[in-house]
Amino acid sequence: MDIVERIITERGELVLRRRDGHYELISNGVFLMDTRSGESERALVREALDRAGPRPRLLIGGLGVGFSLAEAARSDAAEIVVVEIEPVVVGWHRGVLRPYSEGALDDPRVRVITADLTTWLHTTTDRYDAVCLDIDNGPDWTVFAANSGLYEPAGLDLLRARLNPGGVLAVWSAADSPRFAAELDRRIGPTQTVRVPVPRGEPDVVHVASSRR
Template identity: 40%
Template sequence: MLPWIQLDSTIIPGEGGELRLKQRGNEFSIMLGSNELMNSRLSGSEEALATLSYERIKDHKRPKVLIGGLGMGFTLRAALAVLPADAEVVVAELVPAVVAWARGPMADVFKGCLDDPRVLIHQGDVGETIRLARADFDAILLDVDNGPEGLTRKSNDRLYDFNGLRASRNALHPGGILAVWSSSPDPSFTRRLRDAGFSPDAVNIRANGKRGGARHVIWLAVKQLA
């Protein structure tokens, strides 16, 4: 078996954690310490984050979508595949190196999606983007951690507490959806979504889609009318 080769590393701004990009043949991995955050061979649940969300907003005109975390681009590519030509997709990515990796060593994985005219890359904290928004988005897709807790950055906890969820609700159009990817279930998060004014549904998804893999969870939380 081919050995893993580390291509690059970078420090997450403000937190001090180190992200490492590794390659083995045509396979890529992004690591945080001993945790593998993403792998180029496993994309099914990240793609479902986009496609299942779009099903809930497909009647919205000129939809505007916020994606938290660029990752390996699987959610972005899946969103672009289903969104109409007049859609707008804002990708908030905190770590500049992740965007550089997308345009450099992982260009074949991204397949040019960053050059789609519907895409705007915003270098910054998705939480801040959400807090500044007022009914700006039809969908907010969050895949910045391994679930509703701050794994990559402890400050990401603010995305998933009651105040953070209320901020997401305020950032959405009526009938908009907040979608959150997780590597495992969390019933308390479902309750917190409901308390924050969402109608949540936790969907079990395989890591590699129809080909199986680990079981992941996607929360699809529709903004309830006040």
């Protein structure tokens, strides 16, 4: 295992390491994600865009290792906005992680905003046809306590306010969360749970809610 970079941020230690030819992101000793597959991150975007209609405006919360952005850039999305809290993660995508986001930072449709997603949602008036949320490890396992608010009723109301009528909210999770899916159904609209098999353990999950018009 090789440490590519270790930095101290306002949120603690963030590490990019390389193991067996793959990159891993570790926050304060907790594994976040790696570059081994990316199927569920791609599914997050596909499931949202499949329901959003042609040439949607898309918001992605969390850049990660770039699989979701790469999938979005392959679509017909008219605009892709990515909100990522860590400037160093954006920098990695101009270097060692560029192959995984497939150079999508250079796509003229892509705009990256370096900010805390919750704070930014409170300040913007923009609306989107699809919002893809990949913050932490999902509603029931957050690395940062502050992020839990996004998955609570007030956070879901905030996200709903940024959707165009009939817009779609897709949320990535490391495990199924029936409680959260039920809350999505109440706060956003009809919700489907998409399970994405992984080599070991329980499937990754994408909860997809279509807002009521």
